[in-house]
Amino acid sequence: MSDTVIKVENLSKQYRLGQIGTGSLAHDINRWWYTIRGKEDPYLKIGETNDRTKTGNSQYVWSLRDISFDIKRGDAVGFIGRNGAGKSTLLKVLSRVTAPTTGSVKIKGRVASLLEVGTGFHPDLSGRENIFLNGAILGMRKHEIKRKFDEIVDFAGVEKYIDTPVKRYSSGMYVRLAFAVAAYLESEILIVDEVLAVGDAEFQKKCLGKMGEVSKGEGRTVLFVSHNMAAISNLCTKSVLLKHGMLQDFDDTRLIIDRYIRSGKESGAEVLGSDINTSKTSSRANFSALRLVSSIRGLTTNFAIDEEISIEFEYEVIGNDSVVTPSIHLLDSLGTCILSTFNAPSASLIVDEFYGKPLKKGIYRSVCKIPANFLNDKNYIISAFLVPEDMEDIGIAEEVLSFSIEETGEMRKEYTGDWWGIIRPKLSWKTQPI
Amino acid sequence: MKEHWDLEIKSESKILDFNLKEVWNYRDLMWLFVRRDFVAQFKQTILGPVWHVIQPLFTTLMYYFIFSRIANIPTDDIEPTLFYLSGIAVWTYFSTCLTSTSNTFVTNSSIFGKVYFPRLVLPLSIVLSNIAKFGIQFSLLIIFMLGFYFAKGVPIVLTWYWLCIPFLIVLLAGIGLGCGIIVSSFTTKYRDFALLLVFIVQLGMYITPIIYPYSYLLKQQKQYNWFFQINPLTSIVEAFRFSLFGKGTVDLNMILYSVCFMIVVLVIGVISFNRVEKTFMDTV
Numbered sequence: 001m002s003d004t005v006i007k008v009e010n011l012s013k014q015y016r017l018g019q020i021g022t023g024s025l026a027h028d029i030n031r032w033w034y035t036i037r038g039k040e041d042p043y044l045k046i047g048e049t050n051d052r053t054k055t056g057n058s059q060y061v062w063s064l065r066d067i068s069f070d071i072k073r074g075d076a077v078g079f080i081g082r083n084g085a086g087k088s089t090l091l092k093v094l095s096r097v098t099a100p101t102t103g104s105v106k107i108k109g110r111v112a113s114l115l116e117v118g119t120g121f122h123p124d125l126s127g128r129e130n131i132f133l134n135g136a137i138l139g140m141r142k143h144e145i146k147r148k149f150d151e152i153v154d155f156a157g158v159e160k161y162i163d164t165p166v167k168r169y170s171s172g173m174y175v176r177l178a179f180a181v182a183a184y185l186e187s188e189i190l191i192v193d194e195v196l197a198v199g200d201a202e203f204q205k206k207c208l209g210k211m212g213e214v215s216k217g218e219g220r221t222v223l224f225v226s227h228n229m230a231a232i233s234n235l236c237t238k239s240v241l242l243k244h245g246m247l248q249d250f251d252d253t254r255l256i257i258d259r260y261i262r263s264g265k266e267s268g269a270e271v272l273g274s275d276i277n278t279s280k281t282s283s284r285a286n287f288s289a290l291r292l293v294s295s296i297r298g299l300t301t302n303f304a305i306d307e308e309i310s311i312e313f314e315y316e317v318i319g320n321d322s323v324v325t326p327s328i329h330l331l332d333s334l335g336t337c338i339l340s341t342f343n344a345p346s347a348s349l350i351v352d353e354f355y356g357k358p359l360k361k362g363i364y365r366s367v368c369k370i371p372a373n374f375l376n377d378k379n380y381i382i383s384a385f386l387v388p389e390d391m392e393d394i395g396i397a398e399e400v401l402s403f404s405i406e407e408t409g410e411m412r413k414e415y416t417g418d419w420w421g422i423i424r425p426k427l428s429w430k431t432q433p434i
Numbered sequence: 435m436k437e438h439w440d441l442e443i444k445s446e447s448k449i450l451d452f453n454l455k456e457v458w459n460y461r462d463l464m465w466l467f468v469r470r471d472f473v474a475q476f477k478q479t480i481l482g483p484v485w486h487v488i489q490p491l492f493t494t495l496m497y498y499f500i501f502s503r504i505a506n507i508p509t510d511d512i513e514p515t516l517f518y519l520s521g522i523a524v525w526t527y528f529s530t531c532l533t534s535t536s537n538t539f540v541t542n543s544s545i546f547g548k549v550y551f552p553r554l555v556l557p558l559s560i561v562l563s564n565i566a567k568f569g570i571q572f573s574l575l576i577i578f579m580l581g582f583y584f585a586k587g588v589p590i591v592l593t594w595y596w597l598c599i600p601f602l603i604v605l606l607a608g609i610g611l612g613c614g615i616i617v618s619s620f621t622t623k624y625r626d627f628a629l630l631l632v633f634i635v636q637l638g639m640y641i642t643p644i645i646y647p648y649s650y651l652l653k654q655q656k657q658y659n660w661f662f663q664i665n666p667l668t669s670i671v672e673a674f675r676f677s678l679f680g681k682g683t684v685d686l687n688m689i690l691y692s693v694c695f696m697i698v699v700l701v702i703g704v705i706s707f708n709r710v711e712k713t714f715m716d717t718v
Contacts, residue, residue: 015716097548097549104443105444106443107441133463136463137463
């Protein structure tokens with residue numbers, strides 16, 4: 001007997017777009033007519049891959065397409081993908097909320113799923129009653145819940161409120177209780193969708209710890225969806241990468257996260273010529289290209305936190321012998337300027353020979369490098385400037401590029417909660433007894 | 435070597451896969467739902483379960499004035515108050531079973547969309563929690579019977595027929611549940627049936643001997659008799675009154691017909707319900 005507890009084979013799920021009305025009735029009748037004649041469903045042949053950015057003309061989309069993988073007992077598996085990649089649909093099929101269109105899933109053991117906070121909680125019933133109700137919904141018998149009851153209450157930290165209706169609970173208490181019920185009940189497989197986002201950092205850490213314990217200590221299988229790469233890299237040994245409903249990869253988490261970040265190479269890593277939105281043009285020089293470049297992967301807007309970011313500037317000097325200084329403002333997602341920099345030798349780590357020199361007519365490229373392990377896992381915006389000597393005839397391209405820094409787990413070996421701050425440099429720390 | 439899997443998720447299932455074993459495994463959940471239905475309904479009310487008494491009392495009062503006093507419709511020599519009260523108890527039970535199971539999928543879509551359990555648990559729990567409500571109304575009826583016995587000397591006939599009452603309730607519940615889940619299977623995609631059901635239930639009361647005895651109909655409108663014979667509820671209501679008061683028109687063949695009717699709708703209901711429950715989340 002093998003150790004495989006979940007076997008997914010050629011799983012596909014089709015959804016119909018649009019409203020249900022007479023149009024769908026016509027399709028239903030047509031489908032029924034095909035079925036009674038023993039033919040295949042005509043609408044299964046059509047349908048498009050699920051890409052929200054493109055407008056399709058088919059009424060059907062494939063939310064999941066031909067997905068196959070095996071999961072072994074005791075594995076903690078992360079599900080990674082952008083919004084709409086099919087992560088949640090896949091977990092819904094695995095937890096039997098909806099059936100696949102084609103293909104099959106085979107499962108050993110009981111499944112407890114936490115797809116949304118407080119599933120099946122009744123607001124008017126007390127915490128105690130809801131623990132029993134929710135446990136029963138997850139398929140547990142009353143005596144099993146009784147045995148675990150104290151641990152659940154303890155983990156959730158709601159002892160004082162256990163006889164109060166849950167509608168009076170704060171949203172944090174709600175999540176804590178819901179998570180505790182799912183995690184403490186003895187199912188062989190635990191499915192957790194992005195639900196922990198609601199709790200505070202301390203509780204998130206507690207949950208991740210508990211999930212780790214569940215998979216490593218108790219040999220139960222955990223399936224976990226999150227956009228929090230830190231949490232996934234900490235908890236999951238293996239991960240599934242989904243894109244547009246298709247399985248891209250199933251491998252070690254570290255490799256998958258890397259691939260996921262790389263897949264961000266889509267748009268906006270490069271703006272050229274007239275696409276550059278200049279709010280002020282200079283008569284001395286024009287922007288001709290702006291790029292975000294990773295030394296390993298080329299053009300991208302997603303950088304790993306431990307990766308150097310190159311901002312490339314290309315500009316055309318129009319008149320001969322103009323002094324033009326390239327400059328950058330780095331903004332956070334709210335538009336606050338974090339830093340400004342330009343190529344003056346005293347403000348740069350290396351000497352830029354062309355600083356302050358009159359430039360001949362032609363195209364120049366300046367590159368500014370932001371070091372690795374310096375920014376936090378957030379989104380940033382770049383404004384670019386071409387500043388002539390007199391500081392007046394400035395070319396300005398405001399907020400032309402944006403990029404995000406993604407967690408790789410590099411700095412997350414000890415702490416997994418929210419990391420405060422706009423930047424996150426590695427500093428030196430030392431403690432001494434006095 | 436063939437591996438053993440506890441569960442296989444596929445798009446199609448066998449038509450006769452009733453899944454009843456799984457429902458049984460979830461029996462604790464069923465009781466909790468029954469409790470939840472019953473308890474949650476009266477949270478933050480002052481009178482609580484007394485509401486179950488007030489409603490039939492006022493309805494009975496209304497019927498008494500309109501049908502007995504004004505329209506002068508006889509009640510098979512049964513004390514009119516008791517006649518209406520018994521009819522209302524039976525009809526309320528049936529109609530709530532039917533209407534509340536018929537929108538199982540729509541009203542519970544938020545919970546069905548997040549977690550799996552055998553969906554059949556919910557309509558079953560509705561039928562069971564309504565039995566509790568019926569119990570309250572039935573007790574009210576008994577209290578009134580005692581009241582009339584002491585006040586006006588209306589005799590209470592205790593016979594072996596009383597033992598048939600639970601059987602009749604099961605019949606009612608079965609028909610209500612069966613029809614309800616058939617309708618609920620249809621309404622996930624097209625809600626028209628739910629709207630239709632509302633007035634079918636309203637009109638249904640008038641073609642079932644609730645406010646008049648079957649004997650009265652036989653006397654007055656003999657040509658429509660076939661219609662009442664098709665209605666499986668006719669014999670159940672009459673048998674219910676016969677058991678309680680010893681008066682009514684009971685035909686064993688009609689009872690048998692009702693039993694068959696119940697079995698047929700239940701089987702069709704469970705089959706269609708199981709077919710729909712797998713994918714209704716995508717269409718509801």
